[in-house]
Amino acid sequence: MSRVVLDVSGLGVALPHGSDRAHAVRDISFSVNAGEIVCLLGESGSGKSIIAQTVMGLLPAHVRATEGQALLLGEDVLKYTPEQLRAVRGVRMSMIFQEPMTALNPVMACGEQVDEMLTQHTALPAEERRRKILDIFAQVKLPEPERIYASYPHQLSGGQRQRIMIAMALMLEPALLIADEPTTALDVTTQAEILRLIRQLQREHNTGVLFITHDMGVVAEIADRVVVLQLGKLVEQGTKLEVLQSPREAYTRMLLDAVPSLEPPELAHQPEAPAVAPVLLVRDLQKTYVSRNWFGRKREVDAAIGVNLTVERGETVGIVGESGSGKSTVARCIVRLIEPTAGHIEVLGQHMHGRSIASLKPLRKKVQIVFQDPYRSLNPRQTVGAAIIEGPMNFGASRTAAWQRAEALMELVRLAPSALNRYPSEFSGGQRQRICIARTLAMDPELLICDEAVSALDVSVAAQILELLAEIQQRLHLALLFITHDLRVAAQICDRVIVMEKGRIVEQGRTRDVFTHPQQPYTRALLAAAPGREFAFGHKHAALAPA
Amino acid sequence: MAIEASPVSQRPSVLSKVARNWSVRIGVGVLALLVAVAICAPWMGTVDPAVMDGAVMNVLPGHSGEFTLLDGRAVKHEFWMGADSFGRDIWSRVLYGTRISLIVGLFVALVSLTLGGLSGLCAGYLRWLDGILMRVMDGLMAIPGILLAIALVSALGASLTTVVVAIAIPEIPRVTRLVRSLVLSIREEPYVEAAVALGTPTWKIMLRHILPNAIAPLIVQGTFVCASAILVESILSFLGVGLPSEIPTWGNIMAEGRVQFNQYPHNVLYPGIFLAATVLAVNMLGDGLRDTLDPKFNKRGSGK
Numbered sequence: 125m126s127r128v129v130l131d132v133s134g135l136g137v138a139l140p141h142g143s144d145r146a147h148a149v150r151d152i153s154f155s156v157n158a159g160e161i162v163c164l165l166g167e168s169g170s171g172k173s174i175i176a177q178t179v180m181g182l183l184p185a186h187v188r189a190t191e192g193q194a195l196l197l198g199e200d201v202l203k204y205t206p207e208q209l210r211a212v213r214g215v216r217m218s219m220i221f222q223e224p225m226t227a228l229n230p231v232m233a234c235g236e237q238v239d240e241m242l243t244q245h246t247a248l249p250a251e252e253r254r255r256k257i258l259d260i261f262a263q264v265k266l267p268e269p270e271r272i273y274a275s276y277p278h279q280l281s282g283g284q285r286q287r288i289m290i291a292m293a294l295m296l297e298p299a300l301l302i303a304d305e306p307t308t309a310l311d312v313t314t315q316a317e318i319l320r321l322i323r324q325l326q327r328e329h330n331t332g333v334l335f336i337t338h339d340m341g342v343v344a345e346i347a348d349r350v351v352v353l354q355l356g357k358l359v360e361q362g363t364k365l366e367v368l369q370s371p372r373e374a375y376t377r378m379l380l381d382a383v384p385s386l387e388p389p390e391l392a393h394q395p396e397a398p399a400v401a402p403v404l405l406v407r408d409l410q411k412t413y414v415s416r417n418w419f420g421r422k423r424e425v426d427a428a429i430g431v432n433l434t435v436e437r438g439e440t441v442g443i444v445g446e447s448g449s450g451k452s453t454v455a456r457c458i459v460r461l462i463e464p465t466a467g468h469i470e471v472l473g474q475h476m477h478g479r480s481i482a483s484l485k486p487l488r489k490k491v492q493i494v495f496q497d498p499y500r501s502l503n504p505r506q507t508v509g510a511a512i513i514e515g516p517m518n519f520g521a522s523r524t525a526a527w528q529r530a531e532a533l534m535e536l537v538r539l540a541p542s543a544l545n546r547y548p549s550e551f552s553g554g555q556r557q558r559i560c561i562a563r564t565l566a567m568d569p570e571l572l573i574c575d576e577a578v579s580a581l582d583v584s585v586a587a588q589i590l591e592l593l594a595e596i597q598q599r600l601h602l603a604l605l606f607i608t609h610d611l612r613v614a615a616q617i618c619d620r621v622i623v624m625e626k627g628r629i630v631e632q633g634r635t636r637d638v639f640t641h642p643q644q645p646y647t648r649a650l651l652a653a654a655p656g657r658e659f660a661f662g663h664k665h666a667a668l669a670p671a
Numbered sequence: 672m673a674i675e676a677s678p679v680s681q682r683p684s685v686l687s688k689v690a691r692n693w694s695v696r697i698g699v700g701v702l703a704l705l706v707a708v709a710i711c712a713p714w715m716g717t718v719d720p721a722v723m724d725g726a727v728m729n730v731l732p733g734h735s736g737e738f739t740l741l742d743g744r745a746v747k748h749e750f751w752m753g754a755d756s757f758g759r760d761i762w763s764r765v766l767y768g769t770r771i772s773l774i775v776g777l778f779v780a781l782v783s784l785t786l787g788g789l790s791g792l793c794a795g796y797l798r799w800l801d802g803i804l805m806r807v808m809d810g811l812m813a814i815p816g817i818l819l820a821i822a823l824v825s826a827l828g829a830s831l832t833t834v835v836v837a838i839a840i841p842e843i844p845r846v847t848r849l850v851r852s853l854v855l856s857i858r859e860e861p862y863v864e865a866a867v868a869l870g871t872p873t874w875k876i877m878l879r880h881i882l883p884n885a886i887a888p889l890i891v892q893g894t895f896v897c898a899s900a901i902l903v904e905s906i907l908s909f910l911g912v913g914l915p916s917e918i919p920t921w922g923n924i925m926a927e928g929r930v931q932f933n934q935y936p937h938n939v940l941y942p943g944i945f946l947a948a949t950v951l952a953v954n955m956l957g958d959g960l961r962d963t964l965d966p967k968f969n970k971r972g973s974g975k
Contacts, residue, residue: 461864481872488870495861503862505883514879515869560865567869 129299129332130156130179130217134192137174137183148174148187149356156300156332161323163343163364164336166353167379167582168553172336174356176302178202179334180219181209197299215245217300218293222308224285228277235273238292245296260291264321283314290321297329304336311446312609316653319346338582340383341612344368344656352376368659382587383661384612386654388636401473403571403603404435404458404491409467411453427453428627431467435571440597440604442618442635444611444650450627451607455575458605459493460484472570489519492564496576498556502548508559509544515567526566533562536599537592554585558592565596572597573605578613590617611654612661615639623647689963698956705949709769717763718748720919724758732761732937752941755927764919765942771831771920772901772949778835779900780893783842788882788889790843791850796858796877805851808844816841820903821912829914834907838900849892853885860884887964894957898950905946921946 135152139145149171156162164172177183179194179201193200196217201209213219221227229237235257242253254273261269264287277285286306293301303322307315323346326333337343343350343364350367352359352375360373371377409431415423428450435441443451457464460476469476476487495501502511512533513526521529531541537558548556557577564572574593578586594617597604608614614621615635622632623646631644642648651657689695708715724739731753738748738760752761794804811819823837857863858881866876907913908922909929916923921942928938 459868461867481870485870488868491868493865493868495865497861501861501865503866503880503884506879514866514871518870518872518875563865563869 126157126159128155128195129158129197130334131195132175132179132192133195135175135178135189135194136191137171137178138188138190140186145356147190147356149178149353150191152192152353152358154351154358154361156334158299158332159327159330160348161326161333161335161346163347163350164334164353165338165340165343165350165379167338167584169355170353171356172338172353173304175353176219176304176334176336179300180213180217180302181206182219211245214241214293214298215296216298217302218296218298219302219304220286220289220293220306222305224282224289224309225277227289228285230277233274233276234280234288238288238295241292241295256295257291260295261288263325264288264291264294266291281314282310283318286310286314286318287321290318290325294325294329294331298331300332300334301326302334302336305338306335307342308337308339312611312653312655313446313649315342315655316345319655322346339655340368340380340583340661341654341656341659344659344661352379378584380661382584384587384590384610384616385661386612386615386639386651386657388615388618388639401470402434402436403472404433404605405468405470405473406431406433406454406458407468407470408432409454409457409469410465411450411457411462412465426627428457428464431624431629433622433629433632435603435605437570437603438597438601439620440606440618442606442608442614442621443624444608444614444621445624446609446650448626449624451609451624452575453627454624455493455573455605455607459491459573460487461493485519489567490570491573492567492569492571493573493575494557494560494564494577497580498553498560499580501560502556504548507545507547508551511548511559512544512563512566515563519567529566530562533565536565536596537562552585553581554589557581557585557589561589561592561596565600569602571603571605573607575607576609577606579608579610586613593617611639611650623650685964689960692959692963694955694959694962696959698952698954698959701948701952702956705769705773705945705952708766709773712763712766712770715766716749716751717766718746718760720759720763720767721917722759724754726758727754727760728758729756729931729935730754731935732941753935753937755924755938756931756935757927761924761938761941764924765921765945767919768921768924768942769945769949771914771918772904772946774831775835775838775904776897776901776949776953779839779842780897782835782839783846783896784889784893786839787843787846788850788885791847792854792877792882792885794847795851795854796873796881801851804847808847811841812844814841817903817906820907821910824907824912829912831914834904834913838903838907842896842900846889846892846896850885850889853888854881857881857884887960891957891961891964894953894960898953898957901946901950901953 132155133153136150137148139148152175154162164175166172178189181201181204183189189202194202196212228234238257239253242248242256248256258269258273261272266272266284266287272280272284307318310318319342322333335346347364349361349363351361352367354375359375360367360371367376368380371380409428410426411428413425413427417423431454433441443454445451456462458469463479471487471490474486476484478484509527509530512530513523516526516529517523530544534541534543539555539558548559551559578589581589590613593604596602606614606618618635620633621635621638623630623638623644625646631638631642631647638647639651642651718738718740722741727736727738727750730736730750732751734750734753736748736750737745739745748760750760750762752765754760790804794801819841820837823840824833827833863876863880866880904913904920905922908920909926911926913922914920916927924942925939928935932939
């Protein structure tokens, strides 16, 4: 029954000369049995994707496997010629990628793309092929398979596109399915459906799955066995329960501890008694995008509608929701990176109307924002110091005073003051996010908005940034507006949460109340979809929580 | 999956990457040689390139004899490249012609990059200016470049300045379009939004955050503008609508030699070789710069 589908032993992949390390991965051994899901778990730079690419024969030209072997059904794929590889791809092994947006050809109907694969590997007549494709579309639970067959990728949602990728991958019943972060680009509820689908199809077809992920929750949800990687080395492997509940290695324990718990802490710190005016007061905020087609016909999309919220001094308010829920739109309207269509925004009791640079000056001084992507949030042609002193100097600070303050801020965000003279490219993602935080703090803001500020970071780095934010908030009594799609993060740091769906607020309240007694069906669905719910992450070590 | 970026000190800097590129090395080498030739022309066995000596009309390359200068003095002279039908020394004319070509190439590139860069920056960042500015550029692009240059030179009179202006104007819309498209994508970068949130004035955002990040593709474009300007200047001269024919430019030399090309091909051949080598060198430099400066290759440490 459990025959070995993939057996990797002693695998080493060399990187070209001049890279930051000699081997992408080294001395990797593991196996995948039929009907089993093996998760390759690691942070960025662990080499998990390289392993998948090696097995599929998709390594970039200058990167080669130099040691070991990868036996697919007993044959070493590393020794295959390009023709042999082409013959087994799709038939014996296939792959699903992270980005369903770019994995499909945008100018070809979805059905034809799946059909291409059948004409390539089988001699079935057209009639038969079409029947088979509609059949698998139904299996991956695509609605109206006939319509989907003729649809182009842009007409489908991300989840539907990923279903098509899965249909394509499983079409010819391969023995091995490699899934490279297949749900990372998807919303939680879609992610939960796709994970369930992969699990179900894999059981029906008795496929061996190599599932690559950085997400502990996903591992808890789907894995049979887990292989933990760090910087190209295998740290430990074992069954899911072994690794998640009694990890042997310190690195695995650190990873597990860094995952925030879904359960809000018992005593969320009590916000101070409301001052005279809240730091931020938003009434009936609305943002409507109007586009006109060639005939002048209007098309209106409400990105945010009827949004009311307040943030008090020293308080952390979270806005959670899926993509398209309007949470980022609200943040950008408050910071006035986009002009709201209607509504009333007050900062410390001062009404923010007008759109000229002069009338927005008080807003610019008191409200600052940290963005998601640390690699794009800093001007690559500006030193860190120049970036940090820019804001204060816009408001009339002298260069020397601003620089001294910047040095103090570097200490606050735990970076050496010498960092000020260096360029952003010299820093890692987590360090860059610290620099971005320092840049906002240089303005002495009253309100700090974090727009998915830790979503692009590795879990261990994200934990450090969250810790830093909490510490800074305590010290400076900042109001924090935290926008995130990650319920675990929201549970841990927010005093109150606001749940948004399709531009509207559906529920808001104390974090503990919302998480333990959600009132609205949408909130309940979001909470139910959070991966790895039955594992209580974030306590000293994970234990099976009472159901 | 991005592998963590290593510190810059361990990574080769952009400059050393540029210096290691063979295309850049060859291009810079040939151009350096040409610049040296242009500067040192008076000391390289040349005579006044405008002086005609009836006694040496159409002598063949390699001829060794005497050349009578304007003041009537006869000097010993090696005719490395022969002489043209007026008895002017081709070697001297080609070497002095290098000056004109390089100056035209350099200044056209500077003028069109400056003006095109500025208008592209404004069109890309200031929404209210975009429509007007780009329609003007579209209008300019609708006129064939050489025709526009001919019209401008005949309207303004032939001098080095008018030739440079006449060649630069048709290049401006192309540079504007390039810069505008770069600015349109850079203005959406979070670091630009962060600067807006910091209250940075618009002109500072344009000069400090947007322009420096568009400069690399702009330099690459500059080399191609330069190469095309050198060619267009030669074409204008060749057609007799550029600089006056007594001024030694490669186009003028070729135009003069065209009539007798069958008997005396050297009049066209030597300036032609210099022209081809110059344009090739500038283009190789541009290709090399594009390979090394392309933001797609050096934006992040690595990753896909």
